[in-house]
Amino acid sequence: MPVIIDQEKCEGISECPGEGLCIKLCEKGALEEKDNQIVFISEKCDDCDICIQNCPSQAIVKE
Amino acid sequence: MVVVKREGKQNRSLEHKNQKCLGCGICTDICPTSALRLGPILPIARGLLKSDYISINQEKCCLCGLCASSCPFDALEFCINDENTRHMKQYPQWNHNASIDEKECIYCGKCAIACPRDAIHLQRKLPARSDLVFGETEVDLDKCVYCGMCEEMCPADAITIEKNEVSSDKPYVGSSTKIDESKCIYCGICKRICPEDAIKIVCTTCMNRDNIKPVAVDGDIILDEDQCINCGWCQEICPVDAAHVTKPFEGNITFEENFECKGDSCHACEDVCPCNAISMVDNHSFINPQFCVLCGACERACPQKGIVIERIDMRLANVRSTSWDKRLNSLKQSK
Numbered sequence: 001m002p003v004i005i006d007q008e009k010c011e012g013i014s015e016c017p018g019e020g021l022c023i024k025l026c027e028k029g030a031l032e033e034k035d036n037q038i039v040f041i042s043e044k045c046d047d048c049d050i051c052i053q054n055c056p057s058q059a060i061v062k063e
Numbered sequence: 064m065v066v067v068k069r070e071g072k073q074n075r076s077l078e079h080k081n082q083k084c085l086g087c088g089i090c091t092d093i094c095p096t097s098a099l100r101l102g103p104i105l106p107i108a109r110g111l112l113k114s115d116y117i118s119i120n121q122e123k124c125c126l127c128g129l130c131a132s133s134c135p136f137d138a139l140e141f142c143i144n145d146e147n148t149r150h151m152k153q154y155p156q157w158n159h160n161a162s163i164d165e166k167e168c169i170y171c172g173k174c175a176i177a178c179p180r181d182a183i184h185l186q187r188k189l190p191a192r193s194d195l196v197f198g199e200t201e202v203d204l205d206k207c208v209y210c211g212m213c214e215e216m217c218p219a220d221a222i223t224i225e226k227n228e229v230s231s232d233k234p235y236v237g238s239s240t241k242i243d244e245s246k247c248i249y250c251g252i253c254k255r256i257c258p259e260d261a262i263k264i265v266c267t268t269c270m271n272r273d274n275i276k277p278v279a280v281d282g283d284i285i286l287d288e289d290q291c292i293n294c295g296w297c298q299e300i301c302p303v304d305a306a307h308v309t310k311p312f313e314g315n316i317t318f319e320e321n322f323e324c325k326g327d328s329c330h331a332c333e334d335v336c337p338c339n340a341i342s343m344v345d346n347h348s349f350i351n352p353q354f355c356v357l358c359g360a361c362e363r364a365c366p367q368k369g370i371v372i373e374r375i376d377m378r379l380a381n382v383r384s385t386s387w388d389k390r391l392n393s394l395k396q397s398k
Binding site for chain 2: 018021046048050052054056
């Protein structure tokens with residue numbers, strides 16, 4: 001199931017209380033930074049849900 | 064460190080000691096006013112966030128002290144008129160402990176290596192080699208050509224050759240070959256490798272074997288109770304049963320039936336486990352219950368909710384109030 005970043009809740013890495021925590025936690029490299037935004041790379045995701053569980057803004061959900 | 068204080072008929076204070084906290088969240092389950100909140104344990108355990116494991120809402124905290132009594136790891140200190148309730152006879156007492164019997168300990172050091180909290184400190188005094196082996200050595204410097212083969216091959220590093228830069232006033236490479244008898248084990252390798260037959264080694268250990276006193280290794284082994292979390296590593300790894308551990312909880316740790324562990328992609332359980340009881344084997348979480356204290360940190364950290372902690376018994380005695388007993392015993396219910 002693809003991961004969705006709620007752009008309203010995620011205000012970009014510069015505003016993130018965890019300074020892009022989801023990127024740092026993802027062992028598969030499925031989350032990347034692009035222009036201060038989080039980009040999700042579906043092919044790399046292993047559905048571990050660590051990003052969903054740990055996002056301080058609760059901005060990551062699954063479809 | 065968070066401190067809540069209030070003064071009245073009694074002066075009460077609650078202090079969270081983060082350096083002792085495992086991030087298990089037992090206190091947050093127990094708190095009747097939801098004043099305690101568990102922080103993001105995985106990012107903290109991975110060193111990605113600098114934060115205490117627990118935060119206390121000062122407005123909500125009623126300073127009842129239940130949380131401090133529930134914590135098996137002494138991470139919450141609740142004081143009434145400056146007296147820690149852990150030492151008060153009216154309050155519950157944990158009966159878990161760990162000890163290392165100095166009389167049994169052979170100072171092998173395995174426990175100190177295995178302890179996940181670095182709570183065991185070992186210092187040992189080994190006997191001198193010269194107490195264990197006997198012999199005689201002699202180097203004939205007239206024959207020695209300072210080739211260095213003996214020095215290179217000596218397994219005990221007992222041979223030193225003084226070498227110098229060759230110059231017109233010093234037309235030789237070495238000036239002395241010495242065997243340090245406090246290091247020499249009289250094995251005879253130097254004698255056999257020497258191309259000039261310059262070394263004599265006589266081992267008299269076997270000849271003297273009846274006179275060799277049994278050697279006792281002396282030492283000190285200290286278990287730092289402040290750091291110890293009673294995980295059981297020392298007890299399991301000790302070859303002579305010198306370590307004894309009584310854990311805070313008895314029970315089981317298992318996986319949910321349909322648990323799809325993400326293994327190496329996730330390993331959240333492994334990272335938050337304070338006991339080093341979890342590792343990844345074949346891309347799946349592997350939990351060794353022998354080292355587990357049933358704290359529940361892994362259960363919380365698993366994003367798949369695949370770990371089940373079932374506490375059957377807890378070593379908390381002297382719970383005098385019925386309501387406290389009910390509340391504290393809620394830790395025992397399997398989830």
